[in-house]
Amino acid sequence: MTKCDLMKTGKDTVVTLTYTLRENNDKGEIVESVNADNPAVFLIGAGNLLEKFEGNLQGLEKGDAFSFALTSEEGYGEVMEEAVVDVPLRAFEVEGEVDQEMVQLGNYLPMRDQEGNLMHGKIIEVGPEFVTMDFNHPMAGKNLHFSGEIVDVRDASQEEIDHGHVHGAGGHHH
Numbered sequence: 001m002t003k004c005d006l007m008k009t010g011k012d013t014v015v016t017l018t019y020t021l022r023e024n025n026d027k028g029e030i031v032e033s034v035n036a037d038n039p040a041v042f043l044i045g046a047g048n049l050l051e052k053f054e055g056n057l058q059g060l061e062k063g064d065a066f067s068f069a070l071t072s073e074e075g076y077g078e079v080m081e082e083a084v085v086d087v088p089l090r091a092f093e094v095e096g097e098v099d100q101e102m103v104q105l106g107n108y109l110p111m112r113d114q115e116g117n118l119m120h121g122k123i124i125e126v127g128p129e130f131v132t133m134d135f136n137h138p139m140a141g142k143n144l145h146f147s148g149e150i151v152d153v154r155d156a157s158q159e160e161i162d163h164g165h166v167h168g169a170g171g172h173h174h
């Protein structure tokens with residue numbers, strides 16, 4: 001008799017899943033929700049995801065439900081004071097004028113640090129000379145709760161493993 005096992009999630013598999021991310025626990029406020037109409041597709045084992053998130057999905061099969069919590073430390077880390085930065089208003093000038101549409105409270109803007117790394121910051125204060133931006137991850141300092149269902153699991157292709165990302169449906173097209 002042939003033994004026929006369903007494929008399990010693990011290193012170098014591509015997993016399609018739905019999930020709901022809540023703050024703190026399974027009763028917390030919904031932060032993000034991904035349903036079966038537009039599921040998330042991840043390459044496992046490529047360092048793209050939170051380590052503990054991947055760990056909790058390990059060994060699951062198509063149709064399996066999951067529900068787990070991550071501490072802020074396992075998630076996006078603690079809120080760091082030094083990630084709140086005053087940026088001179090000059091930095092937002094376009095042809096000598098401050099771009100007022102860009103400089104709005106609550107706006108997320110892509111900025112480059114001294115090393116040229118791209119970071120996203122949220123404007124939390126607009127002063128006469130400086131704009132205060134918070135570069136902490138929006139979920140920093142928060143415990144996370146994920147629940148959802150595995151929609152599909154398949155082996156990653158060698159090309160996907162080499163590139164470190166998913167190709168085809170839900171992934172890159174090239």
Ligand code: ZN
Pocket residue numbers: 159160163165167172174
């Ligand atoms: Zn690729």
